Amino acid sequence: MPSICFYFQVHQPKRLRKYTIFDINNSHHYEDETANSQIMQKVANKCYLPMNQILLDLIHKHQGHFKIAFSISGVAIEQMKLYSPETLESFKRLVKTGCVELLGETYYHSLSAVFSETEFRRQIRKHKELMLHEFNYETKIFRNTELIYNDNIARIAEDEGFQAIITEGTEKILGWKSPNFVYKPVSAKNAKLLLKNYSLSDDIAFRFSNQAWNEFPLNTEKYSSWIYSLDGNAETINLFMDYETFGEHQWQETGIFEFMKVLPERILQHPSFSFNTPSEVIQKYEAKDFIASPNLISWADTERDLSAWMGNHIQDDSLEKIYSLEKRVYNTQNNNIIETWESLLTSDHFYYMCTKYFSDGDVHKYFNPYNTPYEAYINYQNVFTDFENRLIALEKANLKKAKFIAKKPSSLNTKKVLKLEKV
Amino acid sequence: MYGWEFPPFISGGLGIACHDITKALIEFGVEVNFVLPNFPSNLENKSQVNIINSSKIKVTRTDLLERKNSIKEFLNFYGIDTILSPYITEHEYLEKLEAIKDFSYFEESTNSYQLNINSNYGPNLLEEVSRYAFIAGFIAQKLEHDLIHVHDWMTVLAGIEARKFSKKPLIYHVHALETDRSDKSALNINVFNIEKYGLEQADKIIAVSYYTKNKIIENYGINPDKIHVVHNSVSKEKVTTLNNKIVTKKDGEKLVLFLGRVTYQKGPDYFLEAAAKVLQLDKNVQFVIAGHGDMINKLIERTAELKIGNKVRFTGFLNRAEVEALFQAADIYVMPSVSEPFGISGLEAALFDVPVILSKQSGISEVLHNSLMVDFWDTNELANQISSLLKNPALEKQILLGAAKELQESQWANSARKIIELYETIIKGTLKYA
Incomplete structure (x- = not known):
């Protein structure tokens, strides 16, 4: 009885506005609200709203037999509230059906798992609170930014109360093993591991409209036959993808919506198959084996590593500089400073600085506000400089206050001492 | 091949590009005769290229009179004013030619003329260009060839004239356009017209960038199918590593460099305005404007007005060794051109490990x-x-790091390969010629 486990990633970064050296110390306004609002509304109209409606209809139609999961970043929720409240409402309607699971992740969609365990844990908790507050939902399964994963991340996620972790089903950690079973991280006590079936996931997410693909055009008949062929040889087929696949990466004109409207019905025609959420999958199936992942992996590019976000000089410089401020930022106890710093941790800022395919002209183009990785770096560094200057100013002000407070009682004490001496 | 510059005879950017292209073509086995307007006998041709000096070509009086009409037709059509003016009689024409002693002399023994063509971009440039074209016809008759390849507007009339006699296909290689050199209001209409006529007449056009290709389409109304893009490259041979102290840097001081003709096209005024803005925030920077041109005085005045005279240095014209010394000292090279068909100097700077800031209005930004x-x-x-x-x-x-990789890929051999491909399709093809 194999399960089909759909999980969709919803994330929109808060993009920075054009911020030059002339803005440093003059303006502390970093965000491009215009672009962020336009993009949120555009994606809402092309993807979130129509696709949410399709999923809601499917859930009603199949009366509890069609289930899915979402992971929605905190920064995406913040922007829905500001620019497209109807999108947030429609997600809430979906969650209320009981057929939708929400996953835990870092609030700021950050790389904190790699750079700071304390900040990683803070962002996980902040996101957990947000899900509770917005959806009255307690997340039980963890998925890290871009499915970034290693043994240590699994350990921390379990320690934060998660029952399972989601990552990429790459051969790098699977070897000859199949992604279509439940596993256990070597570093976990009880938590389980769910692995993306990247072949079947990418057939929808990347290849669906590719006319050069020898399986083009993909229809539900063909796709479900591939799924059926795994019967007897799989317990869970994990189809994980960006939610923007529907209507954005694959335009409406490609027929992606029609495909998804029919797919559940088609798959359910086979009596062995059912749709399950990640939480149901880990209840249903025992872990088949341990999986070790000493090195970091992710779901990105063909390398399935972190080279989209770190590794070149400008990315490493930016990451090193921003994470080095952590202690000082929290010492200020100033919420504005803390939140600004955290939002500068969003992984997309470093993604825009990727030079991997740059010379080939094949940039990471999707909603990238910059023409070149260098422009992205310059803008980020300018914002960083202003932010650091604010931090320094605040530290100085706090130090003065502290000295003032420290002085007062000591001067009183000396007076007392003097008095005592006189007596 | 018809060109106006070739080192050591005038070593401008065009000359260097022509030299490097020709050299790469020869290495692939292409036989090149390079026709120059002039090549003073005191200079030495160090290249493998066979150079033909137009000023050494002997022309009989009869030929001279017969042929002048063909160029005259064109000049007449566009109303270009030269001594080839249609209103003068043949006798007057010869008289005028002889009167200007510099550019022609009559050899009694062979009963022929030699036209001395002066290619120094002086006030009589149009006349020189037309005389050069005139001679080109004779050369095309005498020298066997499969193709005619001309570089820029100074030589395109020569190419058209040559084609009349040899009936071989004509390729017009565009390194720069009048619309790059000047603001629309200051356009030299004669040059523009020669370019337009040449672009229309040419069988194929090579543009040094997509940027230039688009200009040819937009400003000259040429069919895009006729235009092939072959990017320039940079020769990796450095002339010298001499410690040539053109500038001195104080401890920790940075040097930002502008290098090129100090003219409207190259945008030195924008460089200066940006310099003033940088200096507001960071005083430990020196700005160097290297090169000469008609905007120098205006810029010096503006420097004083901005009160940054102590931070901006004007070097005047520099020789090759001095240029390289300057690249070695520079921390940033800026090319703020208003319109730059390619801009090889950007690649040169990268060759010296200097990071480059390029105008988006340039061809090199494609490379x-x-x-x-x-x-x-x-x-x-x-x-x-x-x-x-x-x-x-x-x-x-x-x-x-990234630029070093791109420099490895940018080779004249690659440019030459593309040119040869074009040659082959033209020769094999069924193009009909005038």
């Missing part, structure tokens, strides 16, 4: 992606980029 790019008029952004580069060593490191 050197690992650079910073700016709209030439956006001096705030230019200052932003200069300051960021000076402040962040990681940025410089990353740009140089």
Whole structure:
């Protein structure tokens, strides 16, 4: 009885506005609200709203037999509230059906798992609170930014109360093993591991409209036959993808919506198959084996590593500089400073600085506000400089206050001492 | 091949490009005769190229009179005013030719003329160009060839004239256009017309960039199918490593360089405005404007007005060794051109491990992606980029790393290969010629 486990990633970064050296110390306004609002509304109209409606209809139609999961970043929720409240409402309607699971992740969609365990844990908790507050939902399964994963991340996620972790089903950690079973991280006590079936996931997410693909055009008949062929040889087929696949990466004109409207019905025609959420999958199936992942992996590019976000000089410089401020930022106890710093941790800022395919002209183009990785770096560094200057100013002000407070009682004490001496 | 410059005879950017292209073509086994307007006998041709000096070609009086009409037709059509003016009689024409002693002399023994063509871009340039074209016809008759390849407007009339006699296909290689050199209001209409006529007449056009290709389509109304893009490259041979002290840098001081003709096209005024903005925030920077041109005085005045005279240096015209010394000393090379068909100097700077800021209005930005790019008029952004580069060593490191890879890929051999491909399709093809 194999399960089909759909999980969709919803994330929109808060993009920075054009911020030059002339803005440093003059303006502390970093965000491009215009672009962020336009993009949120555009994606809402092309993807979130129509696709949410399709999923809601499917859930009603199949009366509890069609289930899915979402992971929605905190920064995406913040922007829905500001620019497209109807999108947030429609997600809430979906969650209320009981057929939708929400996953835990870092609030700021950050790389904190790699750079700071304390900040990683803070962002996980902040996101957990947000899900509770917005959806009255307690997340039980963890998925890290871009499915970034290693043994240590699994350990921390379990320690934060998660029952399972989601990552990429790459051969790098699977070897000859199949992604279509439940596993256990070597570093976990009880938590389980769910692995993306990247072949079947990418057939929808990347290849669906590719006319050069020898399986083009993909229809539900063909796709479900591939799924059926795994019967007897799989317990869970994990189809994980960006939610923007529907209507954005694959335009409406490609027929992606029609495909998804029919797919559940088609798959359910086979009596062995059912749709399950990640939480149901880990209840249903025992872990088949341990999986070790000493090195970091992710779901990105063909390398399935972190080279989209770190590794070149400008990315490493930016990451090193921003994470080095952590202690000082929290010492200020100033919420504005803390939140600004955290939002500068969003992984997309470093993604825009990727030079991997740059010379080939094949940039990471999707909603990238910059023409070149260098422009992205310059803008980020300018914002960083202003932010650091604010931090320094605040530290100085706090130090003065502290000295003032420290002085007062000591001067009183000396007076007392003097008095005592006189007596 | 018809060209106006060839080192050591005039070593401008065009000459160097012609030299390097020809050299690469010869290495692939292409036989090139390079026709120059002149080649003074005191200079030595160090290249493998067979140079033909137009000023040494002997023409009989009868030929001279017969042929002058063909060029005259064109000049007449566009109303270009030269001594080939249609209103003068043949006798007057010969008289005038002889009167200007510099450019022709009559040899009694062979009963023929030699026209001395002066190619120094003087006030009589149009006349020189037409005389050069005139001679080209004779050369085309005498020298066997499969193709005619001309470089820029000074030689395109020569190419058309040559084609009349040899009936061989004509390729017009565009390194620069009048619409690059001048503002629309200051356009030299004669030059523009020669370019337009040449572009229309040519069987194929080579543009040094997509940027230039688009200009040819938009400004001259030429069919895009006729235009092939072959990017320039840079010769990796450095002339010298001499410690040539053109400039001195104080401890920790950075040097930002402008290098090129100090003219409207190259945008030195934008460089200066950006310099003033950078200096507001960072005093430990020196700006060098290297080169000569008609905007020098205006710029010096503006420097005084901006009160940055102690931070801006004008070097005047530099020789090759001095240019290289300057590249060695520079921390950033800025090319803020208003319109730059290609811009080989950007590649040269990268060759010296200098990070480059390029005008978006340039052809080189199609090749050197690992650079910073700016709209030439956006001096705030230019200052932003200069300051960021000076402040962040990681940025410089990353740009140089990427640029080094791109430099490896940019080779004249690759440009030559593309040209040869074009040659072959033309020769094999069924093009009909005038």
